[in-house]
Amino acid sequence: MTEAGAALPAPPPQRGRKAGLDQDSPFAVAAFAGPALLLFAAFIVLPLLLALCATFTNHRLMSPEPTQFVGLENYRRLLSVDVVTVDALRGSGGAALRDQDGLRFPTWRQVRQAHPELGGYREAFHLRLGERRLVLAATDPQFYRSLINTFLFALLVLPLQCGSALGMALLVNQKIRGRIFFRTVYFAPVVTSMVVASIVWSIMLNTDRGLVNEVLRALSGDPNTGPDWLGDSLFALPAIAVMSAWQGMGFQMLVFLAGLQSIPHEQYEAATLMGANAWQRFVHVTLPGLRNTIVFVLVSTALLAFGLFTQVDVMTSGGPLDSTTTVVYHSVRTGFREQDIGYGSTIALVFFGLVLALSALQRMVAAKGGAK
Structure with a gap:
């Protein structure tokens, strides 16, 4: 026992920590962030700057003529x-x-x-x-047609994919037997290659021997039943939207599932004691609790929808009559297949700015809605 009022011994000095490697030091921050920033600069910033420079030239992949500076000609050609x-x-x-x-x-x-x-x-x-x-x-009517097709695809796939993902998340969040199996089955298309999934769906949607039309003929008894899913401009884009929603909804399901499990169970118990039914609990407890999750899912899904390329390239090649041509597909086709790198880069840069502005606007609207 120490005497009252006696001074306590000073703590021993800490050893083994170097001042230069402290977690708040700039050297430690640079050591951790440096590799990521270097990769970001090499694979994102540098290609973006090269594409920006290419928009002011008439650069082509294979041409005997030297590349010339054309100023804003590519932008005039695109936006006139x-x-x-x-x-x-x-x-x-x-x-x-x-x-x-x-x-x-x-x-x-x-x-x-x-x-x-x-x-x-x-x-x-x-x-x-x-x-x-x-x-x-x-001067480039195909750009505006592809822009309309891109927004139509986003309008089709957003409610279909996000709504289905939320429904599946509500299902697998229940304490039922086999929910782990259903989570695995629902998520399996996400890890499937988009090229493979597109080929499989092309076979399924074949007009003559496709599984979808064969089922329709069996149910109707008419051997001529069944539209040309990928050959008719009326059905081609919705068919690609359904295929894309099926392939990607598993990822959104996991995001919604994480959001559902973060909602306190006491809120559901309180709502039940107040006499709320299942629909009222969903509207007044689940949806408010998923507000931030819904914003993230909508923004990420919209960005993925605007980047539609693989499904179009494999399933329809932009047809029929350019009814499935998107801006990204138009840019790639112009830049690589037509070898007009300068104009293809211009299409990509203008669309990048447009999508960036729409994403910022979407987040601002969602933030104001949450503040109210």
Whole structure:
């Protein structure tokens, strides 16, 4: 026993720690972050800068002509658009001419002859308003068609993939026998190669001998039942969206499952004691508890949807009639197959900026919604 008021002995000095390798020292931070930053710079920043430089040139993969600086020509070629009003053809009496398809309008060649300033433009879309037609003309109409296809695909796959993933997460979160088996089965498509999955689905969606049409014919009893899933512009993009949602929903399922398991069970018990049914518990307990998880899943899924390429390249090659051509596919086809690296890089850079802006806007809207 020490006497009252006696001074306690000083703690022994710490040994073995070097001041230069402290966890807060800049040397330790550089040692840990250096390799990751080096790889990021080599495989992300450097290619991005090279692509940016290529947008100001007419660089081609294989060409006897030297690369030349063209300034903003590639951007002008990509972004030049004009809206033209085209009137229906009229007879000698002034009445609009008609045929079996309805009103007759002049061809785009005739429109360009009447408007010489549209010499380098081609028709991208048109909208009929009475006896007039509004035509969106562009120097690269395929870019705007592929942009519309990309957003349509995102609108199709987002609710389908995220909704199915949430439903599967709710199912495997239940204390039922075999839930580990179902988790494994639901996640299996994620680890499957996208190329392999695309080939398998192409076989399944074959018009003549595909599994999907064979099932439809067996159920209907009609040997001619079954659409041309990948050969009809009406069904090709939705078919790719269903295949993509099936392949990727397992990952979102795990994210939702982690979010569900982080919700305190006491909240469900309190809601049950207050008389809430299953739907009310889902709306007032589960969804608010998954707010941050839902934002992450929506943003990540949207980014993956905007990058659609492999499924289109394997299943449809952009067809039929470019109805499944996306911006990424258009950029790769222009840059590598047509060997126009300068213009392909321009498409990629412009789309990168557009997706970045939309992602930032999506996060801002989600943050404001959560603050309310």
